[in-house]
Amino acid sequence: MRWLGLGLVCGVLSVAAAFTAQGQQAAAPQGQQTTPDGETPAKYSIKVVMEKVHKAGLQKKVLDGEATQEDKLALLDYYVSLAETHPPQGSLEGWREKANAVVVAAAKVAVGRDDGTQLLKASTNCAACHKEHKPPTN
Numbered sequence: 676m677r678w679l680g681l682g683l684v685c686g687v688l689s690v691a692a693a694f695t696a697q698g699q700q701a702a703a704p705q706g707q708q709t710t711p712d713g714e715t716p717a718k719y720s721i722k723v724v725m726e727k728v729h730k731a732g733l734q735k736k737v738l739d740g741e742a743t744q745e746d747k748l749a750l751l752d753y754y755v756s757l758a759e760t761h762p763p764q765g766s767l768e769g770w771r772e773k774a775n776a777v778v779v780a781a782a783k784v785a786v787g788r789d790d791g792t793q794l795l796k797a798s799t800n801c802a803a804c805h806k807e808h809k810p811p812t813n
């Protein structure tokens with residue numbers, strides 16, 4: 676019984692700690708690689724996603740139907756990171772809209788939905804997104 680009580684106290688403490696940590700991160704300054712709501716930092720920066728997914732050809736491999744299930748999940752993981760970042764240029768709303776469409780498309784590909792590949796192709800239009808969100812100096 677004593678151990679059970681201790682376990683409960685630990686549980687309550689860790690929940691409290693999680694809330695506190697969230698509150699602190701919400702105060703993080705804009706422009707960092709955090710979610711639009713200022714929560715967890717993105718796992719991958721936009722530049723890393725562009726390198727690994729677009730330059731190295733992971734997205735193309737998936738579009739060409741040559742990707743393994745592991746590739747598809749890796750793609751989804753990279754794209755989820757986009758939704759966790761702030762754009763270096765352009766409106767946050769526009770960025771979220773584009774990133775969310777890309778995430779949904781990659782998720783549909785990962786679970787094998789018929790329209791996944793087509794949605795992925797449409798939502799990862801390089802020029803359309805760069806025009807709005809990629810700084811000219813890059």
Ligand code: HEC
Nearest residue numbers: 721722725729763773774798799800801804805808809813
């Ligand atoms: C959802 C929006 C979006 C889409 C879609 C997108 N990009 Fe990007 N890309 C960006 C942003 C934003 C940057 C600038 C990142 C920065 O400077 O931090 C960028 C930068 C890049 C860079 C430069 C990376 C660096 O190291 O500076 C390359 C290369 C790139 N994108 C390739 C592509 C290609 C190829 C495609 C299409 C297959 C594509 N991107 C689609 C948003 C996008």
